[in-house]
Amino acid sequence: MTAGHHRRVPLAVTIAVLTALTVLTGCERGASSGGGPSSTGPAKSGCPAALGRAETAVRQAEQNRPAVNGPTSGPRAASGKSIVYVAQTMTNPGVAGAAKGVAEAAKAIGWKVRVIDGQGTPAGIQAAFSQAIALRPSGIVIGGFDPKLTSQQVAKANAEHLPLIGWHAVDSPGPSKDPELFSNITTRVQDVARISADWIITHSHGNAGVVIFTDASIPFARTKSELIKKQLATCPGLRLLAEENIPISDTSSRTPQEVSSLLSRFGDTWTHSVAINDVYFADAAPALRAARKKGAGAPYNIGAGDGDPSAFQRINSKQFQAATVPEPFAQQGWQILDEFNRAFHGRPASGYVAPVHIATAVNSRGATTWDPPGYRAAYLKIWGRWFRPVPGGRAAGPPPSRRS
Template identity: 55%
Template sequence: MINFKKRIVAISITSALVVAPLVGFTSSQAANAADSCPDALAKAQKAVAAATAVKAPWDGPKTGPKAAKKKTIIFVAQTMQNGGVAGAADGVKAAAKAIGWKVRVLDGQGTAAGMASATQQAVTLKADGIVIGGFDPATVKAAIANAKKAKIPVIGWHAAATSGPQPSLGLFSNVTTLRSDVSKMSADWVIADSKGVGGVVIFTDSSIPFAEGKSQEIKAEVETCASLKLLEYANIPIGDSISTLVAAKTAALVAQYGDKWTHSISINGGLYITPMAAALRAAGKKGTDFPHNVGAGDGSADEYQRITAGEFQSVTIPEPLTMQGWQIVDEFNRAFAGKKASGYVPVVHLVTKANAGTSTVWDPQNGYRTQYKKIWGVK
């Protein structure tokens, strides 16, 4: 496997963010900031301020097999309500069109039974390749074993904590940013923004190992600042009832903690912060009031809209969803040719109101489409 140097690329936060008191802070809170967690705070401020937005050159693969012919990929989605999953699926469709393949999406509808059934259906339909889109491969172990028997390569998107081959999970490769980088950056932004004073709620789905692992990493980084209080670790499953459950939890948190709840970090900004925003608005909050909300993936269009409007979301750490879709297709093409996975790890990026502009998606301007088409020998 080719080892690419990992790069963390983030948008720099303005000096006002790092230095000025938070809106809503009392004078005593501002004074206490100086006595908060100086080492962790300095480290977080440095990490956030040093992260820069650049038009980075392509740092992915530059060589590989030419395009295989007449392939059909089935993308098994955890749920198409998840903007990250849907965005990755759209990226696969775009890349498949470029390389001359077909794509079909099967929706697991956010349930274990639905995902297992959809994965097995993909095997039964004799897909040339199967994508595990945003859920734990261990939950569909039998179907993946059947895919292996049928010599169908399986590739994950956000199916494991790291990018690259995952033989123990039955994956030819897994496409994702480095989860720990996303987790750390989300927590570091909160430490820097709060100056080490405030109360944090983490929203997660503990039934999904990837999500639970991310939220535990977030928790560990938040706890490097001893003066920040972790108010709650809210386990709310991603599924049809998520909006209702998050809205109810938000109302309860506001009633219990008031402005002591200064920040939230959600493992998926679109699914959690959307209903949270509605509940905060209903509670009489203004868009820039506490809590300041962070999306630790996936960077959906509604997140960008909230950030630019100053409406109940401060930052997001988006995935380059379209580019990852192209990488998935490239990894399949390598599998079909009997080659190793590329091992490419996409960059991590932080979006704020200061730099979001008019974009509604993180689509790196590094020429990845041209590079992949060049590798495949297509126009």
């Protein structure tokens, strides 16, 4: 169980009234939804059944070795292949992290990789994709953008039988028929939402006042926040104080003001927060600091997605973020190359989905990204490549020859 401060509030009124107070509903009201703080708190016992389940899930997710191993078999490495990674924008740490993993894996497997930056605009992404097709590569990565933005380019690539593999391109992991992708590499949004809510249940021992930060303009983000609410509702000791709807593009301008308002409205009853992306806590920190909140104290914040280096830095320095549910960017880059290799051999996609992980100051040990152990050696073994461990866990080339 993750260490944390446990709020104890006296038992009040009947269970029926308590249940009514703790129903997690969301009524739109400007930028936020949810009721105000209640004068009656949750029962001291919290939610024993939900707490026990959540503790088990969190304990497993906090392990530094994935609970589920990756692929152990597959075709040997094809030769002479070239991959183009079309990036939504290389200023996005997740997009850049996956691209770095692709480049590292390509070096190990002996392929060529080129990254084309879409600069974060529809026109730029479309131009980058068109350029990628013109290069006539063996395969193209859709790096972090909705393929609907490039429907014409996707159709052309499909017509030319160019394998397309997405990274966070569609909601679900695995093969996609519409758009036609050999596979999409991402964690399951259901798992990320569930474990972030379970962390709050565990950390608070089933007694918390929770704020959710989301972007309702993005269907994927809206789905994630709804799933988080559903999981929080399994513990009657938790109260949803507010659901802040702040577009990710506006976080820097709007989050500080909204956080100040939340502190004024809820005071110390606001004990925990969960956001669909870590960026909200980067922008919340100044307002929390101005309110003389302690970086290692309440509200305890967990990011339900990404796990970029700045999130790890806040977590490791205990500055207004306690945990994140990070994506294993480099591992996903290696998986992208392995999926391409399967496509080139006419094999089906691996079906592998990385298990969710929770990073805290205790288990990250100063790291600035989630990089699970073991996958490099496993992929190189599948591909028939040499592996020598070197500092940092990277794969090195074949050992030197020992001629006498």
